[in-house]
Amino acid sequence: MxxxxxxxxxxxxxxxxxxxxxxxxxxxxxxxxxxxxxxxxxxxxxxxxxxxxxxxxxxxxxxxxxxxxxxxxxxxxxxxxxxxxxxxxxxxxxxxxxxxxxxxxxxxxxxxxxxxxxxxxxxxxxxxxxxxxxxxxxxxxxxxxxxxxxxxxxxxxxxxxxxxxxxxxxxxxxxxxxxxxxxxxxxxxxxxxxxxxxxxxxxxxxxxxxxxxxxxxxxxxxxxxxxxxxxxxxxxxxxEVRFEEYLCTDADYLFVAYGTSARICKKSVQIARSIGIKAGLLRPITLFPFPSAKINELAGRVKGILSVEMSAGQMVEDVALAVNGQKPVKHFGRMGGIVATPEEVVEKLKIFFTEQN
Amino acid sequence: MAKIKGNIVIDTEKCKGCELCIASCPSKVIDAAKELNEKGYHYAYPAKHEQCTGCANCAIVCPDGVITVYKAKI
Amino acid sequence: MEETCNMQEIVKPENLVYKKSSLLLDKTFTYCPGCGHGTVTRILAELIEELGLQKQTVGVSPVGCSVLLYAFMDIDFQQAAHGRAPAVATGIKRLLPDRFVFTYQGDGDLAAIGTSETIHACNRGENILIIYINNGIYGMTGGQMAPTTIPGMKSSTSPRGRNVQTMGYPLKITDIAATLPGTYYVTRQSVHTPAAVRKTKKAMRRAMEYQSLNRGLCFIEIVSNCPSGWKMTPVESIKWMEENMLPYYPLGDLKTPAGENTNQ
Missing domain, CATH: 3.40.50.970 (Thiamin diphosphate (ThDP)-binding fold, Pyr/PP domains)
Known part of the structure; x- marks a missing residue:
């Protein structure tokens, strides 16, 4: 075709x-x-x-x-x-x-x-x-x-x-x-x-x-x-669950993001990896049904999960439900029409997870 | 001498006893029953069959379509 | 005795003058005793049958007393959200232009919450039939004031009568519809007497024929009674309607196709 x-x-x-x-x-x-x-x-x-x-x-x-x-x-x-x-x-x-x-x-x-x-x-x-x-x-x-x-x-x-x-x-x-x-x-x-x-x-x-x-x-x-x-x-x-995984296999930290935020996070994964933080991205393609089982499985392998959305924190609730307490789950989001930069997202990842260790 | 005769059949169980047919019958054929039907209404019935001309006014105003009308030359 | 025998002999198929349409399913209408809704529902079914439209009709029922209209008539039906029937009918007719499409709506549905959908379907000249039952009250929800409640008329939300100073005026939406270029035939009828029923049926038949000729939107208001909402017997309600509703909502054609006078 x-x-x-x-x-x-x-x-x-x-x-x-x-x-x-x-x-x-x-x-x-x-x-x-x-x-x-x-x-x-x-x-x-x-x-x-x-x-x-x-x-x-x-x-x-x-x-x-x-x-x-x-x-x-x-x-x-x-x-x-x-x-x-x-x-x-x-x-x-x-x-x-x-x-x-x-x-x-x-x-x-x-x-x-x-x-x-x-x-x-x-x-x-x-x-x-x-x-x-x-x-x-x-x-x-x-x-x-x-x-x-x-x-x-x-x-x-x-x-x-x-x-x-x-x-x-x-x-x-x-x-x-x-x-x-x-x-x-x-x-x-x-x-x-x-x-x-x-x-x-x-x-x-x-x-x-x-x-x-x-x-x-x-x-x-x-x-x-x-x-x-x-x-x-x-x-x-x-x-009907659909998602995209990006460098999740060896990831220590997982971004969960959809749509525009997922595009940002893909870049953030690359930046993080360039400074020695093994990050990965799980991009839900279907938000309902939500890829809960996949996130639950990945949560077993990573140290922390950052949900990135252009909101005050909505999808993060479903991420947290999927993770079910296995690992810490954080949210980062810009609002008002502002799209976060990939660097901003990496900074947040560092603040939430890597700098306290 | 042949004359026009009508008759009506009322589904008395479906009748809600609104009496609009009684009010619209020019020949005073229909009356409300003293008894109640299953639904609890004083249903309409053709008390004076023989006066019916088969004009169908009753059926035309019946909101529940419970009246069937016949007419013949006798 | 001999007379009675003769009477029974008349009841034969060949002598049949009137029976309810075979399109009406063997169910009792959920309308209250004496309600004009039943009469309109009945003649609508008769016309669809008489014009042979059963196989190509899609009806749209509203929210209100006729919400279950689809349960009484053996044709395809969609049940619409409150006031939205003209939009739903638009969707149907635009995608199936050769089907006969009508909406059946009450005054609360059509002239309050659905005013926008009504006016704009009329204004676009959608090739549909709108059948509008105006009984001046919200029947289904228990007799509240409607956009069409006449001045001074009592309802459960105008218990001392409609005060136009605080509650506004009754909306003659049919008059508005008649001014819009998209409407083709706009009339106001009633079903409270045998003659009125015959006239309404004639108007509805005309509208249905216009639709088959793609003439645009036909709008038929039927001024009706609500014995339960008005707290009257059916016979009293007819009298009250004649004395109070009809002077405010006079019967007759409001817009007829050019060159045709349908007012008898």
Whole structure:
């Protein structure tokens, strides 16, 4: 399969990949730093290229509900936004989790709380992996660390979403969305005319009509449904954990970082090693399911673990749970749209672990 | 001489006794039963069958669709 | 005796004048006794059946008294979050443009929490049908004030009657919809008498035909009663509706396609 090499922004690469992957629809609302996604789809005219519908909604709330409608028809439908907009979408996301609808939601995250800043941050980790909206549910969460992964996670995201009938969130950030890198793009795939057996496309010749709903007023049956979701999430935890290891084999100290922070930490590993500190990096690619078993295993071999995030310390809670007290776990993070330098991270590693010995 | 006769069949177990059919019947065919149905409603029933013209007004205003209407030349 | 025998003889398939639509499943509606919702649900099913649309219809049910609408009718359905039905319907129709798509919403759903979705779906001219039941109250949650509660009308959150000085005015959202270029046919009807039901059914049939011709958004308000919320018997509620609701929400077409006069 011949892949085309291009130099693109993360946001644009994602939009181009969506058209090429045969996505059926995109519904969005402008917000910095991800507006290029919808702009690109409009500019390159997704509809004339593949029949992919692109529609600018009146709000993030409307956009996610348009996704609900399209996804309920068994179509590959996506939306994207940035942190404050993702907060607005949470109602619809909870309904989609409750109605077991597959879809792709992209968060090109920025700093908060509130209107915050338009600069990159990783402060939406809790919102992404712990549910975000009301009720007992999880999204599958993919964390790209490159423009290439912004493109690749469109197809991966839809594969996972349809495999498990569950919304998938791509948790990116303003840095990945805005930066330009080379990216290999797949050739154009046709949109699938196939429909899902559960989809509401008109009853047709089916014996029973299909219903997309999340309401169940009978406690026993609602609990049965909740347990079914738990089973699904357990399956996801068993089969869909993805991560990248970088120089972990002989590491004395382990960084755990995703997305932009993981790129920083890769450099920090090299700097640390150049001054005689054997560091390694575990980069979770899926944040839900979280690579807990891998981190637990690595914790047995290292002396200390530093969780690095552009937040006040969110993922560090899951890291600590995974380490389960075996070794000290520390957090380092910059906020407000500030990305830590690799040198800063190494300094923190030294302060936390090596200098006290 | 042939004349138009109507008749209605009411699913009395599904009737909620709202009496809108009684109010809309021009021929005063329907009445509310003194007895209750399983749901606890004084259900509607065609007390005076013979006056029915089969106009279907009762069925058309019935919110629960429990009335079926027939009409024939006799 | 002889008369009774004759009467029973009339009950034969060939003499059938009216029976409920076969699209309605063998379930009792969850609506309260005498509620206009049931009548609208019933005629909607009749029309889908009569127009042969069962196989290509996708309905969207709201949050409110008709949340379980999908459980009564044998067609594909999506249940939407509160107020979001027009957005959900937009998603469906944009991806399946040849299907018949409608929303069924109450006044709280459509004219309060879903105002934005309603106005913008109308303004985009989405080729869908919005069926809007206005009974001036939140029925499902127990009779609270709605955006459509008329001045002076009592509800559980306006127990001394709606005071427009502090609670604002009732929203005539159908009038707003009629001013938007994206709407094609906008009408206000009722289902409280046999004649009114016949007119509503005619309006709904017209709207459904317009959708098959891709004419844009059709919006049908149905002024209705809420005996439980209004704390009246069904028959009293009809009278109250005629005397109080209809003067505020006069029946008739608000917007008809150019060259067509559908007001009889």
């Amino acid at each position: 011949e892949r085309e090499l291009k130099l693109m922004k993360g946001n644009e690469a994602m939009a181009e990949a969506a058209i090429r992957a045969g996505v059926d629809g995109y519904f969005g609302y402008p917000i910095t730093p991800q507006s290029e996604i919808m702009e690109y789809l409009m500019k390159t005219d997704s509809f004339s290229r593949s029949g992919m519908v692109t529609l600018q909604a009146e709000s993030e709330i409307a956009a996610i509900n348009m996704v609900y409608g399209g996804a309920g028809c068994g179509k590959k439908v996506m939306t994207s936004s940035s942190s404050p907009g993702i907060s607005l979408k949470q109602e619809g996301i909870s309904y989609m989790a409750g109605a077991e609808l597959p879809c792709l939601i992209v968060n090109v995250a920025r700093g908060g709380p509130g209107l915050g800043t338009i600069q990159p941050a990783q402060a939406d980790y809790f919102q992404s992996v712990k549910g975000g909206g009301h009720g007992d549910y999880h999204l599958m969460v993919l964390a790209p660390a490159s423009v290439q992964e912004m493109a690749d996670f469109v197809e991966l995201g839809f594969d996972l979403a349809f495999k498990y009938r569950n919304p998938v969130l791509v948790l990116s950030d303003g840095a990945i969305g805005q930066m330009m890198e080379k990216v290999y793009l797949n050739p154009q795939k046709p949109r699938s005319p196939e429909t899902e057996p559960w989809a509401t496309v008109g009853k047709g010749s089916r014996a029973k009509s299909n219903i997309i709903t999340s309401v169940d007023l009978d406690p026993d049956s609602q609990e049965r449904f909740n347990l079914k979701l738990v089973e699904k999430y357990d399956l996801i935890k068993q089969h």
